[in-house]
Amino acid sequence: VPTNKIIVLDANILIRAVLGKKVRGILEQYVSTTQFVTPDICYQDARKYLPSLFEKRNLPVQNALDVLEKLNCLVESIDASLYSLYEEEAKQRIAIRDIDDWPIVALSLMLDCPIWTEDADFFGAGVATWTSDRVHLYLS
Helix, strand or coil, X not given: CCCCEEEEECHHHHHHHHHCHHHHHHHHXXXXXXXXXXXXXXXXXXXXXXXXXXXXXXXXXXXXXXXXXXXXHCEEEECHHHHHHHHHHHHHHHCCCCHHHHHHHHXXXXXXXXXXXXXXXXXXXXXXXXCCCCXXXXXX
């Protein structure tokens, strides 16, 4: 599949793709022209937070985890060994906001591409960010 764009997804976007149709629809619409990637830790975070979100909504937790696993065909998980070379620079850029977000910044730096997030912590980190209500402008 020829891709001409690449974008790094934050864990909150993976969670939104499981919880609702809008984000998943965007992923499905643009997967033929865009490479969607996320640090491996973001899938781990989604696996950690989705069960409680589904329990609060009285929805079956296994459904959430099944949908998350199916996202693997749309959003590629990138191993930490690949982006860890950018760890120090990423931590310096994100430290005043949320240093735990460094893998997302590191992957963005490594691939020289923007981040898709709903998290304002990335603003001012020196990487382009897109939110779900505007990401179609980048993707189209």
